[in-house]
Amino acid sequence: MSISKETVEYTAKLARLGLSEEEKGLYAKQLNDILGYVDVINSVDTKNISPTASTRLSAGKQKTTPMRQDKTVKFDGIEKIIGNAPAQEDNMFKVPKIMGDDEQ
Amino acid sequence: MNFETVIGLETHAQLQTESKMFCSCPTKFGNDPNSNICPVCTGQPGSLPVINEKAIRLAVKTALALNCKINNESVFARKNYFYPDLPKDYQISQFEMPLAEHGYLEIEVGGQIRKIGITRVHLEEDAGKLVHKGSAGIKGADYSLVDLNRTGTPLMEIVSEPDIRTPEEARIFMEELAHILRYLEVCDAKLEEGSMRCDANISIRETGETKLGVKTELKNMNSFKAVQKALEKEETRQKEVVSEGGKIFQQTLLYDEATSSVHPMRSKEGSHDYRYFPDPDLLPLYVDEKTIEEVRSSAGELPMDKFKRFLSQYGIPGQDITVLIESRHTADFFEETAKISGEPKLSANWIIGDVSAYLNANDLSLKDSKLSAAALSELITLVKNSTVSGNSAKKILGEMMKTGKKAKELVEAMGATQISDEAALVEIAKKVVAANPQSVEAYKNGKEAAIKHLIGQAMKETKGRANPQVIEGLIKKELC
Ligand SMILES: [Zn+2]
Numbered sequence: 001m002s003i004s005k006e007t008v009e010y011t012a013k014l015a016r017l018g019l020s021e022e023e024k025g026l027y028a029k030q031l032n033d034i035l036g037y038v039d040v041i042n043s044v045d046t047k048n049i050s051p052t053a054s055t056r057l058s059a060g061k062q063k064t065t066p067m068r069q070d071k072t073v074k075f076d077g078i079e080k081i082i083g084n085a086p087a088q089e090d091n092m093f094k095v096p097k098i099m100g101d102d103e104q
Numbered sequence: 105m106n107f108e109t110v111i112g113l114e115t116h117a118q119l120q121t122e123s124k125m126f127c128s129c130p131t132k133f134g135n136d137p138n139s140n141i142c143p144v145c146t147g148q149p150g151s152l153p154v155i156n157e158k159a160i161r162l163a164v165k166t167a168l169a170l171n172c173k174i175n176n177e178s179v180f181a182r183k184n185y186f187y188p189d190l191p192k193d194y195q196i197s198q199f200e201m202p203l204a205e206h207g208y209l210e211i212e213v214g215g216q217i218r219k220i221g222i223t224r225v226h227l228e229e230d231a232g233k234l235v236h237k238g239s240a241g242i243k244g245a246d247y248s249l250v251d252l253n254r255t256g257t258p259l260m261e262i263v264s265e266p267d268i269r270t271p272e273e274a275r276i277f278m279e280e281l282a283h284i285l286r287y288l289e290v291c292d293a294k295l296e297e298g299s300m301r302c303d304a305n306i307s308i309r310e311t312g313e314t315k316l317g318v319k320t321e322l323k324n325m326n327s328f329k330a331v332q333k334a335l336e337k338e339e340t341r342q343k344e345v346v347s348e349g350g351k352i353f354q355q356t357l358l359y360d361e362a363t364s365s366v367h368p369m370r371s372k373e374g375s376h377d378y379r380y381f382p383d384p385d386l387l388p389l390y391v392d393e394k395t396i397e398e399v400r401s402s403a404g405e406l407p408m409d410k411f412k413r414f415l416s417q418y419g420i421p422g423q424d425i426t427v428l429i430e431s432r433h434t435a436d437f438f439e440e441t442a443k444i445s446g447e448p449k450l451s452a453n454w455i456i457g458d459v460s461a462y463l464n465a466n467d468l469s470l471k472d473s474k475l476s477a478a479a480l481s482e483l484i485t486l487v488k489n490s491t492v493s494g495n496s497a498k499k500i501l502g503e504m505m506k507t508g509k510k511a512k513e514l515v516e517a518m519g520a521t522q523i524s525d526e527a528a529l530v531e532i533a534k535k536v537v538a539a540n541p542q543s544v545e546a547y548k549n550g551k552e553a554a555i556k557h558l559i560g561q562a563m564k565e566t567k568g569r570a571n572p573q574v575i576e577g578l579i580k581k582e583l584c
Contacts, residue, residue: 067155071123
């Protein structure tokens, strides 16, 4: 698999990242290196082995993801969470205009 | 050209849990903005989700009711997209390995049973709520405010196969699904309030064609009627376009209830590339056979089976049964009343009639009212053996439901005991006949109905306590 400059641009757009031309070239090369290594791993025959979701699962120590009872606990640091946001109003997070004027 | 319509429905249902899907915040709404949030549901770095076991059980219960196969192992995935109501920038959902698959729901359309396939049932989390400022909607707003109280509320998605053929069928499917969800006490299933939401995919094709046509997606239907209406509009539009040689384009349309019309929603290219991948924060979910069996036995009899049993066991009309099995509690209440009183028909009539009327008038549910099956049975028995008249019983019922007092107690306190003793009523009969010569005259001239007036007067005299049959007999005797 080869990562083209277009793929980098598309991925960056999805992730809302602005990249310079230089960065696009650099990341295309780095991503190709990473995926190249994945190709090496892929060459191992794993036809009869199911993917390892967790080493704890495969070691047989745990059967399933841990679960909790349906009990409520109020978090007591809410003001810190809200205070952490760049802007607030009426105890809500204030965010910039979502839809541009050219959109409909 | 003859067309066939193909419809598939995606339903989202908020599960009735106390706490959220992956954290312990309360799910109650209507609280102040951001009063039910924590590091997990606001996506703070380093926080980890932990699955709510009740949500899994509710989804398994629903999936079993929809005849699905439960996957012993299922996987939670991240659905990636950016929107201000989604603090983590991904929604935890299920993608490749959902909780349950391959089910069906039977619905009755025009007296025929239609079997609609259920593709999958999976779990995910809800997003937050946006308040737009400077404009009525998102369009033209100067900025927006984010309330994350709803973020992380457990949502169950139920996807149907494209087996639905008419907008009416789609509405009936939704109604039956809502009924099951309420009956199982999984979701209160109110489209109007958003606790249940429906997206509909619709396409048309030439009759006989087996390939699916290009579909459009309809959103924003806030009632069962709106589901049917929106689909009818879009069905008509597609038929017109194709008949005129045009083409259908894949798009999302919003239904506008006020004008009962559909409008294209803003579309952003590439916005549907969600890049799903297994959430590394959550291990695969393993639901073993023991759990499935536990849930199955707790779910009890399903509405469809209950309907058939009530029909043969109690011999009451189908439309009455539909009302009685609206909730499991009401169905159980009916069966208990029928058993204690030995009068299934009367029990059904009381519950559907005066009991429901009282509940509706006072915005109560049977569960929250003070009426017990034993108390209602007692009242039914008092009417049956003529201790109280039907009219008095109605008043007594209201009092019972308000105070939780017993029927006998109230009958005595209200002096509502029915008078069936002839000796006590004969004077009344004489008085009424003497005081109403016109009616007596009319009756004697062959106008049988005139006796109704005399009985009515006797009832008035006794404040409704006279046994109607007894007093009628006595008046007739006086008239001879
Ligand atoms: Zn939380």
